[in-house]
Amino acid sequence: MQPGGASQWQIATLGTARLDSPLKPLIEARERSENYVDESDLVLVDDVLSTACERGVPVEQLPGLEPGGPRRKIFFDPSKLRAAIVTCGGLCPGLNNVVRGVVDELWWQYGVRRIHGIRNGYEGFIASYGHEVLDLTPASVRGIDEQGGTVLGTSRGQQDPEEVVDCLERLGIGVLFVVGGDGSMRGALRIASVVAERGLKISVVGIPKTIDNDIPFIDHSFGFQTAFARAAETIRSVVVEARSTPHGVGLVKLMGRHSGFIAAYAALARNDADFVLVPEVPFGLDDDADGRPGLLSLVQQRVAERGNAIVVVAEGAGQDLVPGEGVDASGNAVLGDVGRYLRRRLLDSFAEAGRPVNLRYVDPSYAIRSVPANGYDAVFCLRLAHAAVHAAMAGRTAMVVGRWHGRFVHVPTELAISRRNVVDPHGDLWLSVLEATGQPPRIG
């Protein structure tokens, strides 16, 4: 299906691409491949599609996502282009893979020789912070993908987009790659708006980073698989602890501010958890008025029946039970510590019931997000980097690269930040969690 009509989500371009792409042989090879899709084919946004179909909206008027990949015509002259890359927000496995992938692709495939690394997130654009701008080459980024974190540094905190664009103008940047989460993408969109207001030809392309997997139009975000595999290792240690002691209870708190994907996948990966608590599914600690058991009695029951119990909680779960702790530098809510709270309440409940318990509590958050990307994520990061470079060279802007139903796509930044990817409490992932744990659909 090829919707041809104008959509509210069309990808912005800087103008007509006029130069022949240096990737001509690669493009011809792609065109000969079996699953080639023409760059003008649009990938339908299927959840929009189903809603629209229900309402009888003609397919031609539906929004679509442009496929990623190299274009026959490019907008920027590689011999004159200056590109920059910045990493913002929290760490995520694979950031260095993306940086290296972007630099290598610009240098080797397009022949761009002036590539800059902006230090410490958006701060690096602001003169008063005094961060130097790095020159990046394939030699300088070789091997960085073997390290976790980001060699460019990262930060949180609001910066003035006008000042960022002043800096881009001063440095003569034509293409800016922003690697970051939803906050960073909001920042990137504001930068792109200022660029447009000033009538500049600067492409702003986002490579979405979210360890929580909460950005839509990406089947799984980069680093997510590494993160939940590492989280599963922690669950494994806690299971060993809990099973090696009488009346053992293992409690693991994992990242996931709004979306419980890491908790759900890590729990399924080990298949040892008895209870998984995520932000999307409210739970109660105490039995409710109808006698439906709450978490505290369910854990006691499980220990009585099986000798031990394992609880995996996402940090954003049960936030109605713990007071928040204000906001961070970027304005994100700092959540109350649900892990420590549950630990205390579980210990008290066993004591009140006169039952013995040995509780082990682990919060491995920073140990998880600082590891290097695994093989799968390394491949994914590289391919996202390639897609981002192709999009930018073709003059696309105010967009992020994604992978939607098995295809690399260009997603307008506005669409990417318009909603959050969450675990659907009625979807099959959550049903698998209920099946694997045996926990009741409603707790308390």
Ligand SMILES: Nc1ncnc2c1ncn2[C@@H]1O[C@H](COP(=O)(O)OP(=O)(O)O)[C@@H](O)[C@H]1O
């Ligand atoms: N609404 C916003 N508008 C403009 N910039 C923002 C906005 N939210 C966050 N940012 C910028 O993006 C950067 C990273 O955002 P943050 O929320 O900390 O992480 P993430 O990108 O991982 O969500 C911050 O330095 C901040 O300057």
Ligand SMILES: O=P(O)(O)OC[C@H]1O[C@](O)(COP(=O)(O)O)[C@@H](O)[C@@H]1O
């Ligand atoms: O401790 P920090 O640096 O504030 O970051 C913690 C937060 O980052 C997150 O991992 C979100 O990061 P993402 O943008 O990568 O999804 C949350 O789960 C967590 O609350």
